[in-house]
Amino acid sequence: xxxxxxxxxxxxxxxxxxxxxxxxxxxxxxxxxxxxxxxxxxxxxxxxxxxxxxxxxxxxxxxxxxxxxxxxxxxxxxxxxxxxxxxxxxxxxxxxxxxxxxxxxxxxxxxxxxxxxxxxxxxxxxxxxxxxxxxxxxxxxxxxxxxxxxxxxxxxxxxxxxxxxxxxxxxxxxxxxxxxxxxxxxxxxxxxxxxxxxxxxxxxxxxxxxxxxxxxxxxxxxxxxxxxxxxxxxxxxxxxxxxxxxxxxxxxxxxxxxxxxxxxxxxxxxxxxxxxxxxxxxxxxxxxxxxxxxxxxxxxxxxxxxxxxxxxxxx
Numbered sequence: 211x212x213x214x215x216x217x218x219x220x221x222x223x224x225x226x227x228x229x230x231x232x233x234x235x236x237x238x239x240x241x242x243x244x245x246x247x248x249x250x251x252x253x254x255x256x257x258x259x260x261x262x263x264x265x266x267x268x269x270x271x272x273x274x275x276x277x278x279x280x281x282x283x284x285x286x287x288x289x290x291x292x293x294x295x296x297x298x299x300x301x302x303x304x305x306x307x308x309x310x311x312x313x314x315x316x317x318x319x320x321x322x323x324x325x326x327x328x329x330x331x332x333x334x335x336x337x338x339x340x341x342x343x344x345x346x347x348x349x350x351x352x353x354x355x356x357x358x359x360x361x362x363x364x365x366x367x368x369x370x371x372x373x374x375x376x377x378x379x380x381x382x383x384x385x386x387x388x389x390x391x392x393x394x395x396x397x398x399x400x401x402x403x404x405x406x407x408x409x410x411x412x413x414x415x416x417x418x419x420x421x422x423x424x425x426x427x428x429x430x431x432x433x434x435x436x437x438x439x440x441x442x443x444x445x446x447x448x449x450x451x452x453x454x455x456x457x458x459x460x461x462x463x464x465x466x467x468x469x470x471x472x473x474x475x476x477x478x479x480x481x482x483x484x485x486x487x488x489x490x491x492x493x494x495x496x497x498x499x500x501x502x503x504x505x506x507x508x509x510x511x512x513x514x515x516x517x518x519x520x521x522x523x524x525x
Contacts, residue, residue: 215298216254223275224308224349227464231305233497236508270373273340283312290316302493308348311355319384327394327443332451333467335403341365342406355380358388364406399454402467429478445490462507484521
């Protein structure tokens with residue numbers, strides 16, 4: 211049986227739409243509405259944010275609020291590191307997806323010899339860099355920090371020294387770079403990405419599983435093939451962005467995309483993954499209740515969280 215610790219990261223400085231910092235509380239309110247005492251059962255830590263800088267002008271247009279992101283990376287990676295070192299399983303509830311690079315860093319710092327597989331359940335690849343980004347929003351760059359990838363071949367921007375310094379800091383966090391290998395990344399339900407990201411997917415040989423493939427083969431077969439694909443990895447991290455769900459149900463997130471997964475498909479996928487002993491960390495991200503009616507997105511996220519953790523507890 212695993213000892214679980216919740217790490218709450220209500221940060222939204224990496225997103226382009228406001229409101230994701232309220233996602234963690236929205237999930238807690240969903241738990242209350244379901245009369246669940248889930249959040250009473252586990253120790254939890256709330257990471258201090260830098261959301262106050264949202265009121266300041268942006269100094270790095272190609273890596274917006276990168277200085278604040280660096281501070282968040284330090285805090286989140288340290289928390290994940292300590293959690294694993296103290297023999298707890300980190301379940302991370304984060305506002306926007308930008309700090310997931312810090313989650314990966316924390317795992318790698320706690321297990322420097324580990325080969326970490328990443329299961330990225332997301333409509334987006336999050337493989338942009340400050341050199342290629344169309345928006346400058348750092349929640350689209352998390353995997354690139356873990357891969358220590360600049361994608362200079364596809365560069366469209368020149369970086370100022372300051373931005374470049376912070377970007378290097380993110381890549382080299384913990385003195386280990388890269389933290390993961392491209393071939394150890396599996397995307398599930400990826401369907402909205404730019405050609406700069408596509409070139410990295412091809413260059414590194416990342417695995418992409420479409421929504422149609424999940425539907426055709428069924429969650430059980432997908433899980434089996436992914437675990438087999440990642441068989442050389444010693445540890446596996448799952449990152450679940452709620453925009454992997456179809457836009458008909460994922461209204462309460464900043465970047466909804468059609469042709470996504472159904473709630474049941476995600477629940478089945480994640481709870482089946484959780485049965486595997488290599489899973490070392492689980493993250494849920496990008497719930498934004500300000501874009502939602504009746505707190506629906508948070509309720510769905512809570513159902514998935516609760517079922518996943520229940521499976522973890524039984525293993």
